[in-house]
Amino acid sequence: DTGVSQDPRHKITKRGQNVTFRCDPISEHNRLYWYRQTLGQGPEFLTYFQNEAQLEKSRLLSDRFSAERPKGSFSTLEIQRTEQGDSAMYLCASSLVRGHQETQYFGPGTRLLVL
Amino acid sequence: AQKITQTQPGMFVQEKEAVTLDCTYDTSDPSYGLFWYKQPSSGEMIFLIYQGSYDQQNATEGRYSLNFQKARKSANLVISASQLGDSAMYFCAMRVPRNNDMRFGAGTRLTVKP
DSSP states (O other): OOSOEEEOSEEEEOTTOOEEEEEEOOTTOOEEEEEEEOTTSOOEEEEEEETTEEEEEOTTOOTTEEEEOTTSSOEEEEESSOOGGGOEEEEEEEEOOBTTBOOOEEOOOEEEEEO | OOEEEOOOSEEEEETTSOEEEOOEEEOSOSOOEEEEEEEOTTOOOEEEEEEETTOSSOOEETTEEEEEETTTTEEEEEEOSOOGGGOEEEEEEEEOTTSOOEEEOOOEEEEEEO
């Protein structure tokens, strides 16, 4: 399978615990995005990487959230001291910019439930 | 600011019929891209079709076509010959190159009836 993969697919944790999610993008894609999606809503942008550089972060991304892409390949999203409001689907997408066109391809998501 | 609006929370269509899902957008940027994604109950966002703001012709991909009306700022998705497997959430999205995020609408839940 050469698509975007995410691990784990589901995570249940207790409030206050730390969680880490992984995303493996399509291999030749240089951009990687993280989104959060709550029930009944469209995805909301969190952050993105161009190769290993984190170029933009949304105001939604509180200081409890941190993302890395150390070698410009896979990425991790960590949430520290989880809160019940963090319960959501976390989606990763990757893209390859060609001229003015860029299409993002999404992974299956990690569904987080904070108890 | 960029904004995407999908006014239909839910739509029903009979199998084998065509259906149009509405999407309007707002941006002051002359260069932008419009996308449609399908999200089945499994959760994965599946890319369907792309339309660039400078594209002269409406985009088509198999049974999907995008009715792009630039003056009205609308980018409706037309699905022809609906199939039961088309039942899913459909999201319209817009990306402006000078920003790096993609804005999504609230989505439309399509149900195809046999």
